[in-house]
Amino acid sequence: MRAPGSNLAPAAVAVIALATSSDAEGTLRSAVEASSLASRMTIGAAVNEGYFDADDGSYSQTAASQYNLVTAENSCKFGATEKVQNQFSFDACDQVLGFAEENNMAFRGHNLCWGVYNPSWVDDGGFSSAELTRILQNHINNTLTHYKGKAVAWDVVNEAIEDSAPYGLKKNTWNNITASGDATDYIDVAFAAARAADPDTLLFYNDYNVASMDGWSAGKSDAMFSMVKGMRDRGVPIDGVGLQMHVGCGYDLVDGVRANMQRYSDIGVQTHVTELDLTCEQSASYDCTWSGEVEEQQGRLYADLLQACVDVEGCTNFETWGFTDAHTWIKGDSHPLPFYDDYSEKKAVAMMMDVLASAN
Ligand code: XIL
Numbered sequence: 001m002r003a004p005g006s007n008l009a010p011a012a013v014a015v016i017a018l019a020t021s022s023d024a025e026g027t028l029r030s031a032v033e034a035s036s037l038a039s040r041m042t043i044g045a046a047v048n049e050g051y052f053d054a055d056d057g058s059y060s061q062t063a064a065s066q067y068n069l070v071t072a073e074n075s076c077k078f079g080a081t082e083k084v085q086n087q088f089s090f091d092a093c094d095q096v097l098g099f100a101e102e103n104n105m106a107f108r109g110h111n112l113c114w115g116v117y118n119p120s121w122v123d124d125g126g127f128s129s130a131e132l133t134r135i136l137q138n139h140i141n142n143t144l145t146h147y148k149g150k151a152v153a154w155d156v157v158n159e160a161i162e163d164s165a166p167y168g169l170k171k172n173t174w175n176n177i178t179a180s181g182d183a184t185d186y187i188d189v190a191f192a193a194a195r196a197a198d199p200d201t202l203l204f205y206n207d208y209n210v211a212s213m214d215g216w217s218a219g220k221s222d223a224m225f226s227m228v229k230g231m232r233d234r235g236v237p238i239d240g241v242g243l244q245m246h247v248g249c250g251y252d253l254v255d256g257v258r259a260n261m262q263r264y265s266d267i268g269v270q271t272h273v274t275e276l277d278l279t280c281e282q283s284a285s286y287d288c289t290w291s292g293e294v295e296e297q298q299g300r301l302y303a304d305l306l307q308a309c310v311d312v313e314g315c316t317n318f319e320t321w322g323f324t325d326a327h328t329w330i331k332g333d334s335h336p337l338p339f340y341d342d343y344s345e346k347k348a349v350a351m352m353m354d355v356l357a358s359a360n
Contacts, residue, residue: 024065028349031356033068037310042106042152043356044069044319046275049095051327058343062323064103066339066349069152069317071108071274072096073329079117081143085135088142097150108317109147109154110274111206112140113190115172116159123173132177136186137193144197153202153272153317155242156194157187161207167223184227188236195237205231206242206274212256213263221260229267240270245305246321246330249280249288249298258308265314272317273309277328277336278302290335299347302338306355 024030032043045067051059063070074080075092082088100107113136127135144154162168169175169184177186187205194203205228210221224241231238241264243257261271278298280288288294309315322328326341338348 026353028066028352028356029068031353035356035359037356037359040313040316041309042069042317042319043067044071044106044108044317045323046071046073046110046319046321047096047099048073048322048327049075049092049099052095052099055326055343059324059327060099062339062343063099064105066323067105069106069108069319070096070100071110071319073322076109076143077111077117078114078122078139079119082139083119085121086138088146090143090146097147101150106152107147107150108272108274108319109143109151109201111155111158112143112194113156113174113186114158115170115174118173127173127176129177129179132174132186133179133189136174136177136189140190140193141197144194144201147201148198149200151198151201153204153240154194154198155206155274156190156203156238158206159208160187160205161210161220161223161227163209163220165219167220184230187227188231188234191231191236191238202239202270203237204240204242204270204272204274205238206244208244208246208275210241211243211245211247211260211273212253213260214256215253217253217256221256225260225263228264228269232267232269238269240264240272240316242272242274244275244321245273246275246277246279248283249278249294249301250283250285251278251301254301254304254308257305258311261308261312261315265312269314271309271312271315272319273305273315274317274319275321276302276305276319277321277330279330279334279336281332281334288334290333294335295347298335299349299351302348303351303355306352310355310359 028043047070097107174186179185209217210224213221264271282288309318324339330336
């Protein structure tokens with residue numbers, strides 16, 4: 001992979017070897033790898049090592065043939081890798097890295113610092129600011145040293161911004177790291193520790209309700225942009241932002257997503273769509289009873305979002321949170337992912353392949 005734009009940060013030139021072609025033809029992966037986008041963007045999915053043998057191998061076979069990047073759904077998170085203070089267990093996270101390596105896929109790390117799902121020793125330890133700083137640095141240093149040279153990118157900090165105005169930082173344990181009395185201190189500490197441990201992996205901030213700079217997400221999206229721009233201005237080593245995108249089939253802010261990706265690209269910050277799923281749920285304002293028509297509409301939205309990523313040079317990964325409705329964190333019967341329960345393709349797959357083909 002080459003750097004996606006000449007205006008991007010030097011760290012953006014971090015490269016990892018990707019297969020030049022996949023074994024399977026007629027897949028999302030083969031479409032992106034055959035296209036002019038191959039050197040710029042990956043197509044990814046979150047996977048869970050617990051399912052690698054599931055469904056007679058269909059889970060692994062589909063993941064490896066359709067995608068060229070994977071993220072561990074849970075097993076690389078703080079609560080999984082450092083359950084006990086300073087005792088690191090990377091086995092489950094390593095399984096996902098191993099899967100990526102066996103199948104010539106990129107590996108994306110998720111995540112190093114989050115306000116929720118911390119092990120209880122972190123949240124209940126009553127640590128001072130100085131102790132928390134060391135705990136966070138130690139966690140990041142150990143994790144990124146273990147994965148040095150293996151991960152194309154890491155979500156360094158996850159979901160830090162409040163959901164409503166004035167969009168300050170959520171209160172959490174890490175917030176108590178206030179070296180300068182500023183609530184953003186822990187974020188700077190985390191990024192500095194990550195860069196020190198692995199100079200080549202790309203460092204991301206990842207959040208939800210921020211993908212579009214227009215419409216209902218404008219407030220939080222603008223707050224995140226200011227935060228990231230401020231980090232760049234004061235020399236904090238951030239390379240990119242992750243746009244989660246757990247949204248509904250009726251989502252209608254694609255132009256705002258494209259514009260948002262562009263404003264990041266303009267300041268040299270990459271964007272990854274990190275956690276896309278399109279939930280189809282009946283609501284008062286939206287008729288989403290599953291039908292051929294809804295499948296078509298969902299496919300159109302997957303394709304339009306991929307097109308937005310393709311259109312913006314700084315968008316370098318397009319990734320869904322899971323890939324089959326058989327294994328998704330979304331509860332209920334809401335059909336969020338591009339493959340059915342039995343791994344057959346929804347219309348979304350062909351429609352996304354058309355976008356990739358026409359990028360040539
Ligand atoms: C979710 C997983 O999918 C679930 O299995 C787990 O129980 C909770 O976390 N934002 C994130 C992801 O950044 O890590 C979350 O993943 C989904 C929301």
